[in-house]
Amino acid sequence: MKITIDNLDGAGAVDYSNAVAADGALKIERTLNAPSVCGGMLDISASTLAVPARRGRVVVTSDAGTVLFTGYVATEPERVYAGVATTGAVYRYAFSAVSDEWLLDKQSAVLSGAGYAQPGGTLLTTLTNRVDGALFTTTGVQSGRNVGVFEPAQAATWSENAGSLASATYAAYRVVNGAVSMQPAGAVTHALSDGDGTLQIAALKTTSVKELANDVTLSGEMEPAAYISETFAGDGTTTVFQLSQTPFRPKKTANSSNLLTDSFNEGAFNTRVWQVTDPGAHLGFGAAGLSLMGGNGFDGQTTLTAIDAVELGGTLVIEAGSLQLTAGSTGIVCGLYSGTVESANCFAGYNVRQSGGATLTVPFVNGAEVGTPLTLLSGHTYTLRIRLHCVEAQRVMQSFYAMVDGVVQSFGGGSVAAPMSIVFEAQDLGAASNTPATILYDGAVASSAGSCSFVAVNSVQLFGSMGYCRLTQTGSAWVVSTLANGTKFTRLIGKAGEGVDCTVSATGKVTFLAGRVPVTGELVTVLYRGEQRAVARLENAASVAAEAAGNMPGTAQWLGKAVSPAARSSADCENAALAVLSFSTSRAAAVSGTYIAVNPADVWPGDVLAITSGGTTMSVIARRVEIVDGAAWPEVMTYRIAFANDWAEGLGVKLSEAIAADAFLPQTALTAAGNVLQNLQQLQVVSATGTALQIDAGVAAPAGGGFEVRRRDWDFGPSVDQDLVLRSPVRNFSIPREAQIERYYVRMYDGSTPPVYSRFSSAVFTDLPVGS
Template structure:
């Protein structure tokens, strides 16, 4: 074994092999999706070598030429007294080194957005480039499987986040010899058996460490539940309306979640936030912020695009401030794109063009101009906003991976389809700050993309500047009014000074500002989502039947929580439970063990061992490898390999035995996930009189089914009479008024026996006078 250390003293890599102490073997420890470590003892006095320095680079190579370890001495070597020689006391030096990613871990990981349905390799490369793209090459990073939703841990180091990316896609990462690599677990497979001589096996030990489970309950994050439409009556004086429930807000959002913000006050565009395409050098930074000095005349070639995609869920606000445009401007600003960056793929954005010799801005929706044309005044600065509201806050479903019969399978994934309300507004900053914003468009689209790329500037030929831009996720609330004349309009939510109508607190208090108070006879409708703990319970009927003996039940239940990848909804929990059952329902479900070999081909965590023992074959993933140098010639390297399958030690899923304390446990287990009808995303109260509420369910009923209305949630079903108000076989129906304050819950059901219902209710809450 050859060991070299570069102490960064100008001497380069120096060979320390002769200084290795034979009585303290050099040891290399490799852990799946975590940094490797190398430790040993050096006697440098006889060899005439310098004591290794902290940050010294160490390389360990086997006699066969295999690079076993590269890294850095993490701490000052420890002097160990070895005795006294003719020149005085003699010390040996114990050192400990950490693999190359130590350099990345010493740097801060910038806050970044979620990876949405991206290949794991793409997520890992982006993460590496954000920390320091110049330290290591990423050519060995394979794309691999796709994540569902990957949220980097803001307080985690590079290696923690890299390990989470790899684990989420059933892969392994490593950093060796200046290169980051990522490959699916099992890319390298070692076939072994009892008494196998090819690897000079010293020991094979396996044991079952956990009982099987064929009835699995898993909990996840807090999820949006009922689709609530709450209606109040204005009287011209009331300014505060309290919602019946606190509106759902995404995890970590107190009042809003800042997805992106840039004041363009640095010397260069922030490469941790933006991806710049500017072949003609038309985009730059100045005292005015982002400065636009034209373009090459082609759509989509001069752009400033955010690295992270935006999940199109809940209520989003896109804002650009201190915006100015000069003559002859042409392009799109504040654009969300689904596909290639060009106008035709712009879901929403501000189209800037010329009209009659003036520069105008026009709302752009699905590549087409809509709404009001607004002529910009020379020398004026503006704030441009786009407000988006989707009743679904989770648009991208989580994806889980597990090894089933030696092959990696995926569970879950996909997107949630949903409509979206869109409002474009503009403020002329030359007018007082409390002047209402000018609404250029207030409408809706029946179908919206699940995620989009955010492009602050797509300059065909733009001239001007942008002081800042930001994208925020403000929760799930959306406020609209119906005036006594029947005119409907969206009430703008925000903070004072933005020309808005009202504010919505985290506790559900809607406060209207002076001059925007609802008039007498005005109906104020707040649309939002309730919340609950995501949970699911699934069983494997075949395993339950196989485990039943005599009169003993065959159910083996397990309850726990999904830690990673995060389960943001009950749908995610169902997919996670299905993944767990794929490896927990076997009688040899949880197997762990060790395998010891002398001088095998190099083994890394993430390799798969196909082990045949006692006539049975199992596939297990290597979790740890410890390599010890025998200090002999020929070289004798002992590999101690620790392995486990998914139920013994999670890889694609990280589970906790402690289920969430606020989870409402399902009474029965499902045999298959997803046996529900669509939620009534577009149910609305068409009119409210003193005697009845006229409801449009928003969709036609299924054959033999209809819509069931109840006074309380979660107790739906034919033959259940308590709290039943009515069942309607048609889309439009009337609910008789019973009091000023009313709450009704509606779900769709089909004609099967027993009927299948929507997963969540659409709730109608009212606080209106009755006749």
């Protein structure tokens, strides 16, 4: 091997090859989806070579010119006493260098949003550009497979996040010679066969490190559970209502609630947050924040787009603050787009246009205007908000990958269909702080995309300024009032001074502000989700039957946790369990080992070793590669390759054998994922009297089935009599009132034997007077 070190002293790259000590040979250690390390011992006592400097640039190549390692001396070399010569004590220097991504790892973590159903290569490029896009080229990053959901860990280094992302897409990343690259694991295959002599049997060591498993239980993250509708009666004086359960909130991370915020006070666009398309230089900065100076007259060509997509789940608040728009303005402000940025693809936003010499902003939903136009007065400053509420807090499902018989297969993915409630509101900032916001639209759509791109400005011709822009995830709560005359309207949740009606604490306390207290006869309904630990249990029935041959127990159970990618729901856990079963049911499922080769074709972690011995071929992934210089001529390089398959060492699904302590373990295993009926997302209480609750399930009953109502959750079934209230074969039914405080749980079931039920209950909670 040839090694050069640039000590940053102006001498450039200096050849240290002849200074490598015979008993301290160069060694390169490569690890799958982690930085590489190079080390060795240098004897420079009889030369003019300088002691390697920390941060010195290290390049190692083979005699054939193959670049084996590039990186930097990460720490001061260790001075090692080697003896005494005629000139006095002699020392050698042990150095350790880390591959190029060390430069990215040294930099501070960057607030990054999640990626939803996007190619892993796209997200890796974004991650790199956010840390320092000028350091490395990313042309070698292949798009690769899609992630389901990927959220960088804020406390992790670039390489840790890049490694997690690559593993989630069953890929391998590396950083060599100033370039970041990523390609699917197995893109390079090294065929080794005892038949043609390429496999040296004595150099191959394999072992089975784990027994097969055909009954797998996996836990995941905390997930939203029951769809709860909790109703209280207003009396004109009560201001605080306590919910029966704590509303589900997304996993608490640094950016779970505040998805995006920008005050436009830095004098330049934050390229870690925004992608700017502005060929005519119509977007800039001024004393009032973001300056809007027109456009080129075309839809979708002058835009300010958030880099991160937005998952349309739970309750979201989009806000444009201190907004001023003047005469001649045309375009869309605060738009969510499904597809290319053009008005026809705008799911929700504020459409700005001219009418009779006035500037109007109009709620815009699915490419069309809805609701009431607002005339923007000259010299007035406004706050515009869009509130979105979806009963499904998690719209994008996770994807898991596994290698099955040498081919990578995908499990999971896709999105969850759900309706969406939408409220558009405006505040004139010249009014008193306690003046209620003006509601421009309060409605709903039957379905929406799982995620959208957020475009703060789509300027056809917008003139004015925007003081700030904010996008917040507030949890799962949504408050609706029904007056005695049957009128329904959404109650705004927020902070005092924002023109809202109430606040909802993390513990489920709903507090109405002065002047917004529910009146006598008003029914206040809070829609939210409960929470539980995601868990699933699946079995491979064919494997169980095969193992039961000879009257032996056929079930081989394994319990653990899906660590990465994150299983955010029980459905994700089921798909992760399917992935595990795809590689855990073979009698030789968990194989790991090593292979030693001299001067082979260069091997990197993520390459596949197709090992054929005795007529049987085994495909395994190289996990670690150690290259040791033999200090010989011609060159001798020994490669020690550690390999494993997925059950021995997870790649596309990383597992822990420590199942979550709060997981409610299923008593029976499913034989197929997703064997459930749809949840009753739109079940509602149509009317509540002193004697009965009139229920609309939201969907028609399946053939031979219906809707089962119980007083407690999780114990549904045709032979279970305790807590049963009623079964209805029709969509609309009545539940007799029994007490002021009542709790009912409803699930749909079908006519199969045994019947299949909804995955989660729709719960009806009431705190209402009971009639005589």
